[in-house]
Amino acid sequence: MRAPLVLTAVILLSLAVPVSAAVEHITDCRGPFNPLEDPDTVYILDNDITSGITDMCMVITAENITLDCNGHEIKEEVPFTAIYSEAESSTIRGCNVDMKSQTNLPAIKLVGANNSYLYNNTAVFNNMGIYVVNSSNVTLEKNTVQQNFMGMTISGGSGNMVLNNTIMVNFIIMIPGGSFGVGLAMVGTTGNIVHGNDILLNPYNMQEVGCSGNNITGNTFYGFPNLMNSYGISMSSTSSDLVMGNTFYKHLNTAMNAEESDHNVFRGNNLTMNLIGFYLKSGSDSNTITDNLINRSRSAVMLSSSTGNIVESNIIPSCTGSFCVSLANSDGNMLSLGSGLSYSGNYVLYLQGSNNNVIYDTTLTNSGDYGIGIVQNSVNNTFLNCSYDKMTIEPGSEAVSGWYVDILVNNGTKPVQGAIVNMDNEDWTSSETTGLDGYIARQNIVGFVKDNTSESQRTFQVIASKPGHISDSWGPAQVTDNMVIG
Secondary structure (H helix, E strand, O other): OHHHHHHHHHHHHHHHOOOOOEEEEEOOOEOOOOOEOOOOEEEEEOOOEEEOOOOOOEEEOOOOEEEEOOOOEEEEOOOOOOEEEOOOOOEEEOOEEEOOOOOOOEEEEEEOOOOOEEEOOEEEOOOEEEEEEOOOOOEEEOOEEEOOOEEEEEEOOEOOEEEOOEEEOOOEEEOOOEEEOEEEEEEOOEOOEEEOOEEEOOOEEEEEEOOEOOEEEOOEEEOOOOOOOOEEEEEEOOEOOEEEOOEEEOOOOEEEEEEOOEOOEEEOOEEEOOOEEEEEEOOOOOOEEEOOEEEOEOEEEEEEOOOOOEEEOOEOOEEOOOEEEEEEOOOOOEEOOEOOOEEOOOEEEEEEOOOOOEEEEEEEOOEOOOEEEEEOOOOOOEEEEEEEOOEEEOOOOOEEEEEEEEEEOEOOOOEOOOOEEEEEOOOOEEEEEOOOOOEOOOEEEEEEEEOOOOEEEOEEEEEEEOOOOOOEEEEEEEOOOOEEEO
């Protein structure tokens, strides 16, 4: 009966330790003067360590070394990093680091340690939990980082993966000034994957600075209670990120904040009970906000000094603040608010000093005290295929209303390909050629322009012709709804 038990033990050991790796058991610190230096070796810590040396406790200097603390604790009585590696393919697992002093040093630090793996470590009561510098293809998985000033930081490098970690309650109390702290910080790093993490109760749950091409998916961000500078993700000078399928809950400032950040995609996220859902500002251009649930926020979407963004196909059941969606000094954006929005504040949509925006495919029937507000010389904003119950326009501002028009050219029995279609909408003229189906591209036609005192109608005229055919025309007439001319 004993033989199977011995066989099972051998199998488990072979899974835990690579066949080619040597194994060495250690019981004390292995710092800079006695480092972990044998490549292809697994060092197993057999007991807790309280380090009193005035230097780092564990230093890895050769490739393919594993430090397995086996769940034991490393305590630093003096302010030094507990575990340090600048060697590639380092594995650090099962280490519990508690420095008991929030000094300026991290508990675990990697520098240039490409292809390394940090698994199932715990870092508490440190200045910084885990710090990865100029390292690429590092995986940080199932670590717990809490009650530090800074939780986890990745600076430089690329292709790292942050998977299924718990990063929570990392902050420092500053008097005066309240509290500050960051759960996950990413600085100047590209092409990383951040997935499945619980990032909770940090004043800034996540910060990105100077990053690009990161995929941030399937994470849970829970706000810091009773703290007005509580953010889900705050990014600056960051581009081409995909932020998708995350949950943002109860942030008392902004769930998704972007500054000077462009070409990011925010898709399919759940933002519930945050002060502000999305806030794009200071040159955050050409971003896409789509297919998100933004519920029970004071403001769902705010754009400030930002251009060329697309906001569409989001579900916004309700807002509770003075403005549900607002644009300030923001031009050339496209917004579709759908038809399910219920709002009881002042302005459901507020355009302030903003021009050349297009609001399309939107129905607003319960739109607050003043409905849509257009103020501070906001001009040439077009409401395309929209209906609304209230609109407030200040002097010097205007609203343009328009509709979709499809134009078909046929000879009475079949479509005519290659016909020339000339169009005139008073403020513009255009010429298009019909395709195989007899249609030209769908046109956006202005029906009227409205200011604070009057409404000016616009007419539309179409003339279609082709050699060998009799020319035909429609209008001039006002377009008052979507239509097909044919």
